[in-house]
Amino acid sequence: MAAAPLTIGQVAQRSGVAPSALRFYENEGLIHAQRTDGNQRRYERSVLRRVAVIQAGRAAGIPLAAIGAALALLPAGKPPSKRDWERLSRAWRSDVEARIALLERVRDDLGSCIGCGCLSLQSCRLFNPVDRAAKAGPGARFLLGDTPVQG
Amino acid sequence: MAAAPLTIGQVAQRSGVAPSALRFYENEGLIHAQRTDGNQRRYERSVLRRVAVIQAGRAAGIPLAAIGAALALLPAGKPPSKRDWERLSRAWRSDVEARIALLERVRDDLGSCIGCGCLSLQSCRLFNPVDRAAKAGPGARFLLGDTPVQG
């Protein structure tokens, strides 16, 4: 008995991802499905793994497009090898670490502002003194920093 | 010589926020401006502080609406007191900390997955075993966790 293919509802239930999202992922090329004679989607079980990888990436804050790019390097019909997953999770991990570092900086700056007598807008790291110096170029941007993301 | 009011362009340059964004903030009720006879905006200098607070909140990942709610509790025409800012920055700090904790968990889960032989989908914390158990309710959601945000 070959493993029965899964309907979209079954995949939705098992993965916790809404059917609409699964269709969306397919549209974006992240997953793939066979079709019945009546045009309904039938999924191989390996799609569950793929969806789980997508979930992990989303949890890590990786944009869907980048997740898709990563998945594109993985075998289509088969679950990824341990090595594949190692590569992926390592990359995502360092991405998450960068995001954590950014937030930690913001946290520390907020913390230091509590005691810094910030109202003078003098030497505060959070409110950088672009107001006083007004040098060339816009300031205060340094806080936001573009989200580092692997293509 | 009373401090000259600032044009929108000047506020934009000094704060690093685009004029369109400043108009947007005004529309959303986060900042306010006087008008000239010719209907142009003229800002008091205290708006720079307010905008800086908005920037700080944005950096901390606080939604604009929540920043607006917080600002609404602050004196309108005057810079916030030290106490005001302490209250705000403390609240935002703990919000940031919650976000950091979430990311740290994801990071650790990604890390543990590197070595966990995850491909068996057996006991992995990242890929939680909803696939095997398929209990009531959707799974894998636990990773995402709603962003805690103060109203």
Next chain:
DNA sequence: CTACAATCTCAACCTCACTTGAAGTCAAGG
């Protein structure tokens, strides 16, 4: 065979935080 739930497609809508464009007005230098 008949219900009825599940699925299909396609287009429209949603939130967030803005940006862009069109068409017109204001302010300041020469």
Next chain:
DNA sequence: CCTTGACTTCAAGTGAGGTTGAGATTGTAG
């Protein structure tokens, strides 16, 4: 006065990551 650049409003667009709804079709249990 005239030009030029900064400013005005309002509507619409952007992009991410989907959801919602309409209307039609399929799959399955009884």
